[in-house]
Amino acid sequence: MKIIFISDIVGQPGREILASKLPALAAGEKPDFIIANGENSAGGKGITTTIANEMFLLGINVRRISASLTSNQESTSTFGAGRAGLLAAFQAV
Numbered sequence: 001m002k003i004i005f006i007s008d009i010v011g012q013p014g015r016e017i018l019a020s021k022l023p024a025l026a027a028g029e030k031p032d033f034i035i036a037n038g039e040n041s042a043g044g045k046g047i048t049t050t051i052a053n054e055m056f057l058l059g060i061n062v063r064r065i066s067a068s069l070t071s072n073q074e075s076t077s078t079f080g081a082g083r084a085g086l087l088a089a090f091q092a093v
Helices: 011-029 049-057 073-079 082-087
Strands: 003-008 033-037 062-064 090-092
Antiparallel strands (some): 062 090
């Protein structure tokens, strides 16, 4: 099994680099699974539904979320708050 793991995606600059580089990397490597750390993708304030959907469209199968989850109101309403959110540290698509 071949897996691509992408470390911390931070804010819009990180998302732009991801969008520009991941398609070619995935086409060349042909991974079975792509995992990305998306907990800072909304500028260090969690992840939004829109950003999560953008990652899905790029082919990311799992977005890792945890510590920054509750610092973004949309993250909290989308993925749960407190312990429930931490228990959902990996959100499979």
